[in-house]
Amino acid sequence: MTKTRSSRPIPTLDDVARKAGVSTATVSRCINTPDRVVEATRAKVTKAIESLGYTPNFGARVMAAKRTFTIGAIVPTMENSIFARGLQAFQEQLHSHGYTLLVSSSAYDPKIEEEQVRALVARGADGLMLIGYDRDAAIYKYLERQSVPALIAWAYAPQTPRPAIGFDNRAAMAMIADAVLAQGHRHIAVISAHVKGNDRAAERVEGIRASLHTRDLQPEHIIETSYDVDAGAQAMTELMHKTPRPTAVICGNDVLAAGALRAARDMGLEVPKDVSLTGFDDMDLAQVVTPALTTMHVPHREMGRIGADMLIAMVEGAAPPAPVQLPTTLQRRASLGPAPTRTPV
Amino acid sequence: MTKTRSSRPIPTLDDVARKAGVSTATVSRCINTPDRVVEATRAKVTKAIESLGYTPNFGARVMAAKRTFTIGAIVPTMENSIFARGLQAFQEQLHSHGYTLLVSSSAYDPKIEEEQVRALVARGADGLMLIGYDRDAAIYKYLERQSVPALIAWAYAPQTPRPAIGFDNRAAMAMIADAVLAQGHRHIAVISAHVKGNDRAAERVEGIRASLHTRDLQPEHIIETSYDVDAGAQAMTELMHKTPRPTAVICGNDVLAAGALRAARDMGLEVPKDVSLTGFDDMDLAQVVTPALTTMHVPHREMGRIGADMLIAMVEGAAPPAPVQLPTTLQRRASLGPAPTRTPV
DNA sequence: CTGAAAGCGCTTACAG
DNA sequence: CTGAAAGCGCTTACAG
Numbered sequence: 001m002t003k004t005r006s007s008r009p010i011p012t013l014d015d016v017a018r019k020a021g022v023s024t025a026t027v028s029r030c031i032n033t034p035d036r037v038v039e040a041t042r043a044k045v046t047k048a049i050e051s052l053g054y055t056p057n058f059g060a061r062v063m064a065a066k067r068t069f070t071i072g073a074i075v076p077t078m079e080n081s082i083f084a085r086g087l088q089a090f091q092e093q094l095h096s097h098g099y100t101l102l103v104s105s106s107a108y109d110p111k112i113e114e115e116q117v118r119a120l121v122a123r124g125a126d127g128l129m130l131i132g133y134d135r136d137a138a139i140y141k142y143l144e145r146q147s148v149p150a151l152i153a154w155a156y157a158p159q160t161p162r163p164a165i166g167f168d169n170r171a172a173m174a175m176i177a178d179a180v181l182a183q184g185h186r187h188i189a190v191i192s193a194h195v196k197g198n199d200r201a202a203e204r205v206e207g208i209r210a211s212l213h214t215r216d217l218q219p220e221h222i223i224e225t226s227y228d229v230d231a232g233a234q235a236m237t238e239l240m241h242k243t244p245r246p247t248a249v250i251c252g253n254d255v256l257a258a259g260a261l262r263a264a265r266d267m268g269l270e271v272p273k274d275v276s277l278t279g280f281d282d283m284d285l286a287q288v289v290t291p292a293l294t295t296m297h298v299p300h301r302e303m304g305r306i307g308a309d310m311l312i313a314m315v316e317g318a319a320p321p322a323p324v325q326l327p328t329t330l331q332r333r334a335s336l337g338p339a340p341t342r343t344p345v
Numbered sequence: 346m347t348k349t350r351s352s353r354p355i356p357t358l359d360d361v362a363r364k365a366g367v368s369t370a371t372v373s374r375c376i377n378t379p380d381r382v383v384e385a386t387r388a389k390v391t392k393a394i395e396s397l398g399y400t401p402n403f404g405a406r407v408m409a410a411k412r413t414f415t416i417g418a419i420v421p422t423m424e425n426s427i428f429a430r431g432l433q434a435f436q437e438q439l440h441s442h443g444y445t446l447l448v449s450s451s452a453y454d455p456k457i458e459e460e461q462v463r464a465l466v467a468r469g470a471d472g473l474m475l476i477g478y479d480r481d482a483a484i485y486k487y488l489e490r491q492s493v494p495a496l497i498a499w500a501y502a503p504q505t506p507r508p509a510i511g512f513d514n515r516a517a518m519a520m521i522a523d524a525v526l527a528q529g530h531r532h533i534a535v536i537s538a539h540v541k542g543n544d545r546a547a548e549r550v551e552g553i554r555a556s557l558h559t560r561d562l563q564p565e566h567i568i569e570t571s572y573d574v575d576a577g578a579q580a581m582t583e584l585m586h587k588t589p590r591p592t593a594v595i596c597g598n599d600v601l602a603a604g605a606l607r608a609a610r611d612m613g614l615e616v617p618k619d620v621s622l623t624g625f626d627d628m629d630l631a632q633v634v635t636p637a638l639t640t641m642h643v644p645h646r647e648m649g650r651i652g653a654d655m656l657i658a659m660v661e662g663a664a665p666p667a668p669v670q671l672p673t674t675l676q677r678r679a680s681l682g683p684a685p686t687r688t689p690v
Numbered sequence: 691c692t693g694a695a696a697g698c699g700c701t702t703a704c705a706g
Numbered sequence: 707c708t709g710a711a712a713g714c715g716c717t718t719a720c721a722g
Contacts, residue, residue, distance in 0.1 A: 010491060012699055023709045028701055038707055053490060058467035059407040060699035063714045070468065078448070079433045080629075084423045091423075091450055095457070100464045102447040103423070105436055112440070119445045122403030123415065123468060145398065146355060229629040258633040265635065284425075284574040288603040290610065290635040357715055368693045373717060383691055405715035408698045693722085700714085706707105 011052040020048035031056065062124040069099050071311060072120030073129040076108045076198070080227060080255050081283055083131065086153070089304030090129065097312050099126075108226075110197050114139055121148050127315040129153055129307060133160055134199040149314035153307050155200055156325045163314060164323040165307045169200045172296050172328040173207030173250075176278050179294070179330060180248045181215060184339035185276065188212065189221040189246035191235045191256050201252055204280065208250055220246060225256070232259025233266075240267055240275070247275060247339045254279035254286045257293050261335070272337030282331050291334030299326050356397040365393035376401065407469040414444050416656060417465030418474040421453045421543075425572060425600050426628055428476065431498070434649030435474065442657055444471075453571075455542050459484055466493050472660040474498055474652060478505055479544040494659035498652050500545055501670045508659060509668040510652045514545045517641050517673045518552030518595075521623050524639070524675060525593045526560060529684035530621060533557065534566040534591035536580040536601050546597055549625065553595055565591060570601070577604025578611075585612055585620070592620060592684045599624035599631045602638050606680070617682030627676050636679030644671050 017024040022041060029037050030045040037045070048054075062068050071094055075083040091101040102120065106113035113130075117139055120128060128143065128150040140162075143150050152164035180188060188208075195202040205222065212218050221239055225231040232255060239246055240263070251257035257279035264271050271277050271291055279286055279295035286293040303326055310321050362369040367386060374382050375390040382390075393399075407413050416439055420428040436446040447465065451458035458475075462484055465473060473488065473495040485507075488495050497509035525533060533553075540547040550567065557563050566584055570576040577600060584591055585608070596602035602624035609616050616622050616636055624631055624640035631638040648671055655666050 013701095014699075024700080025702075025710080026708060029708085032701080036707075041707080053487075055463060055467065055487075055491075057408070057699050059404045059469050060714085061701075062404040063402070063408060063716085064699080064701040066701095066714080068468070070464075077433070078423070078429045078436075079426070080429065081424065081426050084425065084429070088422070088424045088450065088452070092452070100449065100461070102449060102468075104445065104447055105433065107433070107437070116445070118400060119415075122400065122406075123413070123447075124404050142398075142400075146400075229633060255629075258629075262633050284600075284603075285630065285633070288574055288607050288630070289633055358717095359715075369716080370694080370718075371692060374692085377717080381691075386691080402715050405698085406717075408700085409715080409717040411698080411717095691722105693720105695718105695720095697718090698716085702711100702713090704709105704711095706709085 011054045012057070013054075015052055016045065016048045016054050019052060020044045068124035068126055070123070070125050071099050071101050071127050071129065071315070072125035073101060073103045074106055074113055074116045074120070075103065075131055076106055077227065078103070078105045082227070082253060082255070082281060083154075086300035086304040086307075089301040090308050091304075093305045093308035094312070097308070099312065108194070108198070110135060117143070121146050127151070127311045129311060131155070132199045133157055133162065133164070134197050149311065149320070151307055151311045151314065153303060156323055158323055158325070160323070162323070163310060163320045165303055165310060165326065166324075167298060167326045167328045169203035170207040170210070173204035173280065174211040175330055176250060176280070176294075176296055177208045177211030179332070179336065180250060180276065180278065181211065183248070183276065183336060185248040186217060186339065187244055187246045187248070188217070188219055189223070189239045189242070189249045190219045190252075191223050191225065191232060191239070191249060191260060192252040193227050193256075194224045204252055219250075227253060227255055229255055229259035229262070232256035233263035234259075236260035236263035237267065240264070240269065245275070248277070248336070249275060250278050252280060254281045254283045254293055254295055257295070257335070258285050258289050261289055261293075271335055274340065276337050276339070277335045279335075286331070286333070294333045294336035295331050297329045297331050299328070302326060356399045357402070358399075360397055361390065361393045361399050364397060365389045413469035413471055415468070415470050416444050416446050416472050416474065416660070417470035418446060418448045419451055419458055419461045419465070420448065420476055421451055422572065423448070423450045427572070427598060427600070427626060428499075431645035431649040431652075434646040435653050436649075438650045438653035439657070442653070444657065453539075453543070455480060462488070466491050472496070472656045474656060476500070477544045478502055478507065478509070479542050494656065494665070496652055496656045496659065498648060501668055503668055503670070505668070507668070508655060508665045510648055510655060510671065511669075512643060512671045512673045514548035515552040515555070518549035518625065519556040520675055521595060521625070521639075521641055522553045522556030524677070524681065525595060525621065525623065526556065526562075528593070528621065528681060530593035531562060531684065532589050532591045532593070533562070533564055534568070534584045534587070534594045535564045535597075536568050536570060536577060536584070536594060536605060537597040538572050538601075539569045549597055564595075572598060572600055574600055574604035574607070577601035578608035579604075581605035581608035582612065585609070585614065590620070593622070593681070594620060595623050597625060599626045599628045599638060599640055602640070602680070603630050603634050606634055606638075616680055619685065621682050621684070622680045624680075631676070631678070639678045639681035640676050642674045642676050644673070647671060
């Protein structure tokens, strides 16, 4: 049950020191600040370390040094690749600076997210990357109290002074809605992720509303659902039975749009001839489906890379940086076409 | 730079003990084994904990107790969803047993994987989940020495006595090749992940060879590439310029197949009329592309769930379990059709 | 049921 | 350049 059941016990700093005939302080220095130790001593210690197969105990190290070179990230889901690409870049950049990234998932559950925050902090994370702003104030208070800096990613709210890197979800989605309107669509529906506790999703819906509002329109239907293909398909099926039938469906992301596309096909509807569809994120998926999705390109890798630099600076004592806004660009592809001339039945 | 720069210092067990007027031992018991403490005492301590906002320091706890209730998982990539679904189920099951999952990615680099293993062990992981068998023996030796149990997932090799849960990649892929042959294809090409250090990919290719061998055939071309859509597309383009042109392309997974599908479409080829295509994994992707992919269904969620149970048992001292084999099932969809009757040019 | 005290494996002023 | 020693924040036999 315990780690010491091993037949051959795990070597400690003390074992190394004894074997090399030096103090534990010297061994510690050999490992952490080798140039403060004279060559000959270092050689003895290195030899002892190797022959013993010694590796430092991290827990002890953390406790004594108060630094772990570990960064934690909590994402709402690992199930689809929304966050995967940005996270990969985040990890690479962190790794090149000597930090290790540990990731965990909250399954879109605020309770679990809070647990994960505590778990990561408790395990010595030097800093945290969190998705979006929306969470219990107690979590922010806890982090502050523990002096663990946190970076918000995938969102950008200039009015909130918290360090963040992301993009303007509202404006980006408004741009999509504008494009839909420009194609003559007037019966517009939305498939969104659940907006509660998900500020990105909420802002995207707001962006749509704002855009449509300029023409005195509003979304005729908004379905909130979970972020998976089947959910997107089911929502689409539902929408296509409404009267009048929407001529364009704006989806909260590419996964939902891909599901919607499948549902349309299964119902014998042609995209975009019968109904137009848009996504968000510009995942690989978007170019692989037929027709390819009109969607919003988000610079995920850049977000990960810059986010890593920001968080490292924070962890290393820099003043909290100002929020960084990244540009998004509309990708026009075949899934968005002109509105049918006749009113659909 | 240090965590103690905080203006209000972080409360410790000692602070709680002092405030509650008891010993640190009693506070510790209140937290870990509450029924060994009498009600009245417990109430005092609980109050002190709350008023101080105390949370235990994990590092210290680990060091003293030698248990972290943390499980580490290292996957080759977080970039696509191959592992995402299984991991999510793994995490859920772990969570329901009070364990926290921390995930990191090796980016398919054995060096990085080794670093991550050490990082996770050093951070006190009670157990590890690793993908596939193929890795330096030194890693296994290290884990054994540290008495950290490891479970291999996504692979199953009954001759290797290591605890594992997975499926027979070789047999599963042979089944796909059999299906391709049954459709009359004789000019068959393969797009695989790099097989070096990736036993799953290597076994899949072997499965294809074995199947074709029964008809005295062999793959006419095998392209090894990375696991992403663009790589799949590029490989497909290359293959479609060969003479004779393959009539069927077996892909190492759905991502590659989706890319291949896109490339075929871009070249004006119809699937499956001009060329058949198969995937592996049965990801959401497989049903979303047109035509839908014939692929091998892998019970990812089940693998994650059972794997969690196995690893928990190991961590809690059970004898190493025997490898578990999960069934895979062929999903026949539109991307695989009969071979064209005329020899392609 | 509770406490005093040793110990977990490191790091780091402080001396020399 | 190196060592003795205190300290990091907990847990857990051992007594009582």
